[in-house]
Each structure stands twice: as structure tokens, then as C-alpha cells.
Amino acid sequence: MKPTIYDVAKKAGVGIGTVSRVINNSSQITPETKSRVLKVIRDLRYQPHAMARGLAQNKSLMVAIILPSFTGYFYLELLRGIQQEISEHSYDIVLYNVDNPERIDIFMNRILRERRVDGMLLVSMSISEKYKDRFLRANFPIVLVDSFHKELDSVSVENEQGAYLATKHLIDQGHNKIGMIDAQLKSTPAKIRLQGYKKALKDHHLPFNKNYLLISDADTDKDGFNRQAGYEAMKQMLAMPDRPTAVFISSDVQAAGAIRALQEAGLTIPRDMAIVGFDDIELAQYLGLTTIHQPLYEMGRLAVHRLMERIKGKLPEHLDKHFSTHLVIRDSCGAKASSNSNTSAGNR
Amino acid sequence: MKPTIYDVAKKAGVGIGTVSRVINNSSQITPETKSRVLKVIRDLRYQPHAMARGLAQNKSLMVAIILPSFTGYFYLELLRGIQQEISEHSYDIVLYNVDNPERIDIFMNRILRERRVDGMLLVSMSISEKYKDRFLRANFPIVLVDSFHKELDSVSVENEQGAYLATKHLIDQGHNKIGMIDAQLKSTPAKIRLQGYKKALKDHHLPFNKNYLLISDADTDKDGFNRQAGYEAMKQMLAMPDRPTAVFISSDVQAAGAIRALQEAGLTIPRDMAIVGFDDIELAQYLGLTTIHQPLYEMGRLAVHRLMERIKGKLPEHLDKHFSTHLVIRDSCGAKASSNSNTSAGNR
DNA sequence: TCATTATATGGAAGGGCTTCCATGAAGAGG
DNA sequence: CCTCTTCATGGAAGCCCTTCCATATAATGA
The missing domain is CATH 1.10.260.40 (lambda repressor-like DNA-binding domains)
Known part of the structure; x- marks a missing residue:
């Protein structure tokens, strides 16, 4: 024994x-x-014995990370940051993958009462008021990532500013019929990116044409941030009578699908359709996709850092960090790309 | 309370x-x-209370997954399978990311004695004899994935057969100077893929030229399965006096790096250099990379399935499953690709 | 009806740790 | 030399469950 x-x-x-x-x-x-x-x-x-300690001390040295379908390019870099910072605190990660939105409640419940983890990171998901209250009441440490709530710590990106940048860039290229392919508006980033798009149009005296706004996966229960959704939205856009000459797409994976649709239609990018994406996942380099870069690694680290403070019982004031984004110019927008894009390690 | x-x-x-x-x-x-x-x-x-239960029952309903730098395309699909099967058993995943090979011992030790998890999946890593013995002695459930040990359950791929297919395909295209860019031979898959390459050469009466074998990251402590390593290996290959006209590369990410090196050198694929990769990660589609497909999702599921049997105390006979691979022909090899490659959802 | 067996229930013990309180030794001060 | 602190140490109690054993009750059979 x-x-x-x-x-x-x-x-x-x-x-x-x-x-x-x-x-x-x-x-x-x-x-x-x-x-x-x-x-x-x-x-x-x-x-x-870890569990005996946990029982006696009432803590587990583990934190939950909840993400929607954790198999996505987008989360890799984020996870790297999370992982790095968490191991520096000698905590471990318990991974929960929520593919079905209904299951989120089950997780929340378990996490809150089962006390298996000391805190949680909720990624790219909004939290219901009901659970928000319960977490607050229980004083359970929680940090939102790529999402936002005014009463909870959150780490995300200047989605509006990013979308603004993207749209403005297309305007700067001389386009005036600029569409947008967005994910489902129930996703906060999707909603805010739409605002940035609209604001850019407005600031440059271009009308918002609601026919030019397509929502991916509109009538499914998915969030729309996937390739297939982008593919279909672009097909739809191409079928429009007076279609846009440029489009801002709310994520790079959707853009990947859109690009395929364009290729299948025999169209050339950016000549027939200019594109700017969002996220700057590694794939974007390969696609030559102009996109909006988010500092995912740093976001992951900061989120964990804050979570650890909460767990340690510090009572820092409410955190609401929005990292700012920047435009990465490649080939899909029609502007001249700066030469160097040979960065990032790219593991198997 | x-x-x-x-x-x-x-x-x-x-x-x-x-x-x-x-x-x-x-x-x-x-x-x-x-x-x-x-x-x-x-x-x-x-x-x-989860930990009180755990203490009393001496089990935790959690499984450790240990992977080398878990931020890699390769592991996404695998994780999906693992995740799916594990949640069906209502177990949770504790993720350990081992980037530094020395840290693996620490994990092993903790996992074995701390009893925080009921079993473990060791991915793409070989286990030292010392720990193998300790795990066996402790009767601790463990399954190797993408790796192999004759005394432990393992789920992997017919690496030799896959490498053989890849090499043979290049031979079939008329090449007779075929190089290989491999990862570090301390990695089991890398070693076995080399064997497949050699065997294919031999079976087709081509000599094995050791100058044509380049090992990625040869003098670093990384495993070589990354883009940068592929990039550098290809540069080296291009500098050779009588260089190969085709190359089999041990992973798609390495191939991605190699492709960049070729592009920078102004060479055309497959005319100046034909390439076949290995893994068939999503990226390969975008690169038009001919490669060897592995059924990662199924591998993940099977591995968990087996692990669960062990945890439940069944004593099934030793499992040593090698999934077979197949060739996916795209553009990088010079053969005509079959038209349809519009598969896989591709989440953000 | 009584003896016997089956079945539902209560609760002590035990799992391995932390923490608090009590104890005793050693050092300080006069 | 004696009293008062200070501090390292031992170990009981407690963290929240499961499980086993004992008990009470009901059901069965003759």
C-alpha cells in the first residue's frame, strides 16, 4: 500500500x-x-494524497476551463497562455468541453457545488444571470475570457475596434459596397464586431445595407464560427444581385470557408472580392488572409493570473481588460502586404 | 455553507x-x-463533495491526459475523440502538458502517488522502463497513444505502412532520388516511419542514401515535429549538391515549413520537388499537401475505451492496436488529385 | 403462533490529510 | 534559583463521504 x-x-x-x-x-x-x-x-x-489534502483544506489545486468545442484553431494559442501561467502556479487544468449549450448548466452546477475545482475560466461563452448570481453569492472565483459581463472579471479583445479596423481598411482600399459575414449574434464577440463594422461605415458616410449582413448558421444551434457556415454564407452572398465587392468576416475559419466558395465560383481574391477576417489564427498565414490579430497568448495568461488572485482571496477591483487588436495585412484585401510573415513556431 | x-x-x-x-x-x-x-x-x-467521495471510494472519476505541447494541430482531432468517449463515461479530463521532457518524471510521480486521477493516457511519448515497471506494479491503468510499448496497452497507427505508402507513391511518380525529412529518432513514430521509408526504397531496388535523410531539430531538445524544423531541414536539403527530387516528410507541420523554404527559394512544387507529408491535419488541405491520413478521432476513442476497461478492473488481454493509414493525394506530389476534398467541419 | 429468513435502515469506523490546542523544554529576566 | 515566555512538537478532532455491521421490522413457512 x-x-x-x-x-x-x-x-x-x-x-x-x-x-x-x-x-x-x-x-x-x-x-x-x-x-x-x-x-x-x-x-x-x-x-x-491529493484528495485527502483537498478535503482537509477545502481546495483542490485545480481550475476548470470551459470551452465550446475545444477543438478549434482559435483556442490553441489561448490554451498555451493559460497552460503556461497555470503551471507556474502549480495548478492543474480540468477541461470541460461544452458542445451542447444545454449542457453548460450541468457543468455550472457541478462545478459550483461539487467543489472539485477552485475556480473557473469560462471561454467564449456568456453566463446566464441566474448562474452569475449563484457564483457571486458563493464567492466562487470565475473569469470570463473572450466574453464579457459587467459584474464579473473578464478578459477579451477590443472587438469593436478590431472590426472597425477591418472595415475601415476595406474602405481605405476604395470599396464602398462592403458586406459582413457574422456569426450568430447570441455570441457576444459577434454582436460587438457587428457594431464596429457599422460604426466604421457610418464614420465614413457609407450606408448600412442590411442585405449585406449575413449571419452564419442562422437557423442552427451552432454559433456560426465554423468553416462550413462561412462557406454557405459566401455562397449566399455571391447569389445576390448587387453584391458587395468586399467583405469583413467575423472569424478566420469562416473566411476559410468563404474563400473556398469564392474559388469554387471561379472568382479571384481580392480582385472579385476583397476579404478581411478576424482572429489571426495560424491558418490565416497560409491562406494569405488579411485579418485582425488578437493577443491570445497574453489573454490566456492574464485570465489565469486574475483567477489566481481571486482564488488566493485577494479582492482586487473588478477587471475588465480589453486587449487591443491590430490589422495584419496579407493578400486577401488588395493592399500591399509587408514582406515578413515568417513567424510563430507551429507545432504538430 | x-x-x-x-x-x-x-x-x-x-x-x-x-x-x-x-x-x-x-x-x-x-x-x-x-x-x-x-x-x-x-x-x-x-x-x-467530490473529494470526500473520492477519498472514501479511492477513486476520482478523472483521467490524466499527458501530451507534449498540447497546442498542436495534430492533437485537436485526437482530443475530440478522447473528449467524446470520456464524457460518455462521465469522467473528466485533467490535462497535463509536458513541454520539457524532464518534467515528465515529475508528472509520472505525482500521478502515480497523488491518486488524483484514476488512469492516464500518455500521448506521443515513450515511457521509461523504470516508470513502466512502477505503473505495472501499482496496477495503475495506462494507455499509450501514438506510441508503443510491448507491455502496455497502446493505440497507434501503422507508421511503417504509412511511410511505406508515402514513399512508394513518390517512387510510382517516377522519382528515384527520394529524400526524407524526419523528426528526432527518439520519437517512436519518427523512428518507425524511417523504417517504412527504407523498406519502400529497398523493395523497389533503390539505394538508401543517408545524405538524403535529414533529422529536424537534430541538436535541440525538441522533438522535431514543428514547422521551423521542417523549414530548416528543407533549406539544408536544397543546399545539397545532388539533391533529391522528392521528399517524404514525417509530419504535415514540418512539411508546411518545408514548403515555405521551397517558396522562398523560388521553387515550384511538385515540379522542382515533390512532397508527401504525414498526419493529414486540416492544414494539409489548404496546402494542397499529399499526405498520409490517420484516423485520429477513432484512435482517441479507442484509447479511452480501453482505459475505462482497465479502470473498471476488467483484465482484457494486452491491446496493441495499429490503425491503418491511407494516402490522400493532393497537389504536392505531382499525381492527379481526386477532385473532392471538401470535408471536415473546421471549427474556430 | 413462533421460528426463520429477507430486507431496509442507522450509524460507527475509516479514508488521509490539516489545524488547533495542549504540553513540555529551553531561554530570558530578575 | 525561580518565574515567565517562546516555540517546537504531539495528537485529537474534523473535513465529507462510503461501507460494513448491527438492529429492527416485515415476510415467510410450518
């Missing part, structure tokens, strides 16, 4: 309290005792 | 044992008692 703290105590000739203090390196221990106990711990290969 | 089993018992006017039996739906409970207790549970919003 695995050795317990009692075995260590007995073999070292000390009490269990002392062993516990050594493990948690309390200050009230003479160096001699400490080293004697440590030696026994090593000899016995003793390792404290 | 959160309600405990005592609160429930008291309010329902029963003993804690009874409540416990209701929770674990034991058969020995009268329907009336059961429904009364259930009602109280609902009223109190009682939820058993």
Missing part, C-alpha cells in the same frame, strides 16, 4: 502534525527535524 | 447511510424513502 503520513511519522519518530508541517513547510520546525522527516519522505517515496 | 449529507439526512429524517445509498442508487431502498430523500436533496440543492 502507499505510505501515509502516519508511516512517515512513525519511521521518522515524530508526530503526524510535524510531518504535515514539513510538507507544507511551516516555519515552526527546527531544521534538524525537517531534514530528518524529508529524508524519510524520500525513502518511502511518500506523496501526500 | 454548502449542505452535507448530514443536513440531508436530518431533514429527511433518515440516516446518512440511507442518503448515501440513495445517491449511489443502491437497490436496497424502498421507493418511498428514496423519493423523500431525493426531494430533500433537490430542495437543499445538495451535491456530494
Whole structure:
């Protein structure tokens, strides 16, 4: 059987309290005792039982990360940041993948009451008021990522500014019939990107034509941020009588689908249709897609950092960080791209 | 405070044992008692404390997944399969990302003794004999994925057959100077793919020229499965006096780097250099890369399935599943591609 | 009717840790 | 030399469950 703290105590000739203090390196221990106990711990290969500790201390050293279908390019970089920062705090990640929106409630419930994790990161999902209240009441640490709520810490991106940049860039290229392919508006980023698009049009005295706004996956239960949705939206757009000459698309994966639709229609990018995407996932480089870059890695780190503060019981004021974005010019918009795009490691 | 089993018992006017039996739906409970207790549970919003259960039952309902730098295209599809199957068993995933090979020992140690998880999936990593023995001795459930050990359950791919297919395909295109860019040979798949390459050469009476074999990241501590490594290997290959006219590359991400190197050198694919990759990650479609497809989703599912059997204490015979691969012909090899490649959803 | 068996239930013990309180030794102060 | 602190240490109690054993009750059979 695995050795317990009692075995260590007995073999070292000390009490269990002392062993516990050594493990948690309390200050009230003479160096001699400490080293004697440590030696026994090593000899016995003793390792404290995680759940017993958790039970006694009422904490688990784990945080939940909830993401919608975690198999997406978009989340890779984010996860890298999260992972990095979390391991620096020697916490572990419990991954929850919510593909079905209804299941989110189940997770929330479990997470809140089962006490298996000390905090949670909710990625790209909005939280219902009901659960928001429950989390707040329970004082349960939670940070939103790529999403926003005025009463909860959140880390996201200047979606409006990014969309504005994208749209303005197309305007600067001389386009005046600029469409938008957006994801479902129930997604906060999608909604705000639409605002940025509209604002850019308005600031440049272009009318907002609602026929030029297509919503991906409009009548499905998906969020619309996927390739197929982009593909279909573009097909629809191409079928329009007086179609746009340029389009801002709310994510790079959708843009990937849109590009395919254009190719299939035998159209040339950017001549027949200029495109700007959003996210700057690695794929965008390969596609030569002009897009809006978000500092995902940093977002992940900051989110975890804040979560850790909450877990440690600090009461920092409400965080509402919006990272700013920037435009990455490649080939799909018709502007001259700056030469160098040979960055990023790109693991298998 | 959160309600405990005592609160429930008291309010329902029963003993804690009874409540416990209701929770674990034991058969020995009268329907009336059961429904009364259930009602109280609902009223109190009682939820058993996960760690207390874990401590008492000595199991955690969590499984560790250890992967090398989990931010890689390659693992997305695999994770999807894993995730799917695991949630069907209502287990949760604890994710460990091992970027530094030395840290693997730390994880192993913790996992084995801390008892925070009930089993583990070790992905794309080989296990040292020392730990293999310890896991076996402790009877700790473990399944290798994309890796192999004769004493442990493992799920991987016919790497040799795949590499053979790739190489043979290049031979069939009329090439006779075929190089290989491989990852570090300490990686099992890399080693076996090399064997497949050699075998194909041999079977077709072509000599193995060791100058034509380049190892990515040869003198770093990385595994070589990354874009930068592929980029540099290709540069090196291009500098060779009598260079190959075709190359088999051990992964698609490496191939992505290699393609860039070729583009920078102003060379055309496949005219100046034909390429076949390995993995068939989504990126390969965009690159028009001919490659070897692996059924990653299925691999993930099977691995979890087997792990669950082990956890449940079944003693199935040793599993050593090698999924077979197939060639996906696109543009980079010079053969005519079959038209349709419009598959896979591609989430953000 | 009584003895016997089956069945539902209560609750102590135990799982492995932390933490608090009590204890005793050593050091400080007069 | 004696009293008062200070501080390292031992170990009981408690964290919240499950499980086993004992008990009470009902059902069965003769």
C-alpha cells in the first residue's frame, strides 16, 4: 500500500502534525527535524494524497476551463497562455468541453457545488444571470475570457475596434459596397464586431445595407464560427444581385470557408472580392488572409493570473481588460502586404 | 455553507447511510424513502463533495491526459475523440502538458502517488522502463497513444505502412532520388516511419542514401515535429549538391515549413520537388499537401475505451492496436488529385 | 403462533490529510 | 534559583463521504 503520513511519522519518530508541517513547510520546525522527516519522505517515496489534502483544506489545486468545442484553431494559442501561467502556479487544468449549450448548466452546477475545482475560466461563452448570481453569492472565483459581463472579471479583445479596423481598411482600399459575414449574434464577440463594422461605415458616410449582413448558421444551434457556415454564407452572398465587392468576416475559419466558395465560383481574391477576417489564427498565414490579430497568448495568461488572485482571496477591483487588436495585412484585401510573415513556431 | 449529507439526512429524517445509498442508487431502498430523500436533496440543492467521495471510494472519476505541447494541430482531432468517449463515461479530463521532457518524471510521480486521477493516457511519448515497471506494479491503468510499448496497452497507427505508402507513391511518380525529412529518432513514430521509408526504397531496388535523410531539430531538445524544423531541414536539403527530387516528410507541420523554404527559394512544387507529408491535419488541405491520413478521432476513442476497461478492473488481454493509414493525394506530389476534398467541419 | 429468513435502515469506523490546542523544554529576566 | 515566555512538537478532532455491521421490522413457512 502507499505510505501515509502516519508511516512517515512513525519511521521518522515524530508526530503526524510535524510531518504535515514539513510538507507544507511551516516555519515552526527546527531544521534538524525537517531534514530528518524529508529524508524519510524520500525513502518511502511518500506523496501526500491529493484528495485527502483537498478535503482537509477545502481546495483542490485545480481550475476548470470551459470551452465550446475545444477543438478549434482559435483556442490553441489561448490554451498555451493559460497552460503556461497555470503551471507556474502549480495548478492543474480540468477541461470541460461544452458542445451542447444545454449542457453548460450541468457543468455550472457541478462545478459550483461539487467543489472539485477552485475556480473557473469560462471561454467564449456568456453566463446566464441566474448562474452569475449563484457564483457571486458563493464567492466562487470565475473569469470570463473572450466574453464579457459587467459584474464579473473578464478578459477579451477590443472587438469593436478590431472590426472597425477591418472595415475601415476595406474602405481605405476604395470599396464602398462592403458586406459582413457574422456569426450568430447570441455570441457576444459577434454582436460587438457587428457594431464596429457599422460604426466604421457610418464614420465614413457609407450606408448600412442590411442585405449585406449575413449571419452564419442562422437557423442552427451552432454559433456560426465554423468553416462550413462561412462557406454557405459566401455562397449566399455571391447569389445576390448587387453584391458587395468586399467583405469583413467575423472569424478566420469562416473566411476559410468563404474563400473556398469564392474559388469554387471561379472568382479571384481580392480582385472579385476583397476579404478581411478576424482572429489571426495560424491558418490565416497560409491562406494569405488579411485579418485582425488578437493577443491570445497574453489573454490566456492574464485570465489565469486574475483567477489566481481571486482564488488566493485577494479582492482586487473588478477587471475588465480589453486587449487591443491590430490589422495584419496579407493578400486577401488588395493592399500591399509587408514582406515578413515568417513567424510563430507551429507545432504538430 | 454548502449542505452535507448530514443536513440531508436530518431533514429527511433518515440516516446518512440511507442518503448515501440513495445517491449511489443502491437497490436496497424502498421507493418511498428514496423519493423523500431525493426531494430533500433537490430542495437543499445538495451535491456530494467530490473529494470526500473520492477519498472514501479511492477513486476520482478523472483521467490524466499527458501530451507534449498540447497546442498542436495534430492533437485537436485526437482530443475530440478522447473528449467524446470520456464524457460518455462521465469522467473528466485533467490535462497535463509536458513541454520539457524532464518534467515528465515529475508528472509520472505525482500521478502515480497523488491518486488524483484514476488512469492516464500518455500521448506521443515513450515511457521509461523504470516508470513502466512502477505503473505495472501499482496496477495503475495506462494507455499509450501514438506510441508503443510491448507491455502496455497502446493505440497507434501503422507508421511503417504509412511511410511505406508515402514513399512508394513518390517512387510510382517516377522519382528515384527520394529524400526524407524526419523528426528526432527518439520519437517512436519518427523512428518507425524511417523504417517504412527504407523498406519502400529497398523493395523497389533503390539505394538508401543517408545524405538524403535529414533529422529536424537534430541538436535541440525538441522533438522535431514543428514547422521551423521542417523549414530548416528543407533549406539544408536544397543546399545539397545532388539533391533529391522528392521528399517524404514525417509530419504535415514540418512539411508546411518545408514548403515555405521551397517558396522562398523560388521553387515550384511538385515540379522542382515533390512532397508527401504525414498526419493529414486540416492544414494539409489548404496546402494542397499529399499526405498520409490517420484516423485520429477513432484512435482517441479507442484509447479511452480501453482505459475505462482497465479502470473498471476488467483484465482484457494486452491491446496493441495499429490503425491503418491511407494516402490522400493532393497537389504536392505531382499525381492527379481526386477532385473532392471538401470535408471536415473546421471549427474556430 | 413462533421460528426463520429477507430486507431496509442507522450509524460507527475509516479514508488521509490539516489545524488547533495542549504540553513540555529551553531561554530570558530578575 | 525561580518565574515567565517562546516555540517546537504531539495528537485529537474534523473535513465529507462510503461501507460494513448491527438492529429492527416485515415476510415467510410450518
